[in-house]
Amino acid sequence: QSALTQPRSVSGSPGxxxxxxxxxxxxxxGGYNYVSWYxxxxxxxxxxxIYDVSEWPSGVPDRFSGSKSGNTASLTISGLQAEDEAxxxxxxxxxxxxxxxxxTKLTVL
Amino acid sequence: xxxxxxxxxxxKKPGASVEVSCKASGYTFxxxxxxxxxxxxxxxxxxxxxxxxxxxxxxxxxxxxxxxxMTRDTSTSTVYMDLSSLRSEDTAVYYCASSSTWSAKIDYxxxxxxxxxxx
Numbered sequence: 001q002s003a004l005t006q007p008r009s010v011s012g013s014p015g016x017x018x019x020x021x022x023x024x025x026x027x028x029x030g031g032y033n034y035v036s037w038y039x040x041x042x043x044x045x046x047x048x049x050i051y052d053v054s055e056w057p058s059g060v061p062d063r064f065s066g067s068k069s070g071n072t073a074s075l076t077i078s079g080l081q082a083e084d085e086a087x088x089x090x091x092x093x094x095x096x097x098x099x100x101x102x103x104t105k106l107t108v109l
Numbered sequence: 110x111x112x113x114x115x116x117x118x119x120x121k122k123p124g125a126s127v128e129v130s131c132k133a134s135g136y137t138f139x140x141x142x143x144x145x146x147x148x149x150x151x152x153x154x155x156x157x158x159x160x161x162x163x164x165x166x167x168x169x170x171x172x173x174x175x176x177x178x179m180t181r182d183t184s185t186s187t188v189y190m191d192l193s194s195l196r197s198e199d200t201a202v203y204y205c206a207s208s209s210t211w212s213a214k215i216d217y218x219x220x221x222x223x224x225x226x227x228x
Contacts (some may be wrong), residue, residue: 001171003153036214038154045204045221046146046154051214089154093212096168098144103153 004029004090004101011107017078020104022090023071030071034093037066037075040103041086050075082108111135113205113219120225126193129222131205138186139163142208144215145179145190147201155201159211160188195226 005023012018022029022037029035035053038046048057050066053073065076073092077084085108090101116130131143145157158169160179167179178191188205202221208214 003155032212034212034214040154045218046206047218048214048216051216057214057216087153091154091156091215096211097170098156098159098215100146100154100156 001094001097001099004092004099006088006090006101006104008102009105009107011109012077012080013109014080014082016080017076018080018106020075020077020088020090020106022073022075022092022101024073024092024094024099025071028092028094028099029068029073029090032093033068035066035068035073036091037064038089038091039084039086040089046089077106080108084108111207111217113207113217115203115205115219115222118223118225120227121195123196123226123228125195125226126191127195127224129190129192129203129205129224131188131190131219133186133188133207138181138183140209141217142211142213143179143181143188144206144208145177146204146206146215148204148221149198149201152201157190157203159208161211162188192224195224197226200224200226 037050040046053068054066112134160167162181181188205219206215207217
């Protein structure tokens, strides 16, 4: 049950797009279409922004999109806004357990 | 609306145990599974385990096997997480969070409970 691998940090300017990767194995990311993404601002609880690889919860703008290829899932944020600056975590179902990624800090320049 | 309200901050000595509670409201308690996720200071999210409030079935992350116990009280719609043999590395914010099935998205989160382990 090793943590999923995410880049430690990414950055982009307002209006640009960024992509955050999340690499696992065939026992988690590659084995199920149950990858979710969470946004976390400092001192706050995580917020669900993508589930089942590419689905949006209500209220989440479609600037956030998800995809998966093999053992790697990706979160793309288009039209970057200042309020997107936060930590982002992927999470995958892995049979009877869940596993999170190490987190990626997004800086909006 | 769904609300998960956790118990307050705790300070414990190494070797002690801690119990964190999570009271659910706004939905049928037995219809949603409950996860526990922790976050050490400046670190990432770490999944600890899940409990099915309906039957009490649990599944724990291998790292916490033997040290964590998750229980529920259906009469008060409350889930409990007990962590024993505490060490300084267990200092973290502990969150409860719900999902509609064993594999579904974790969509509602509690406010978090800070547990500090210090001598």
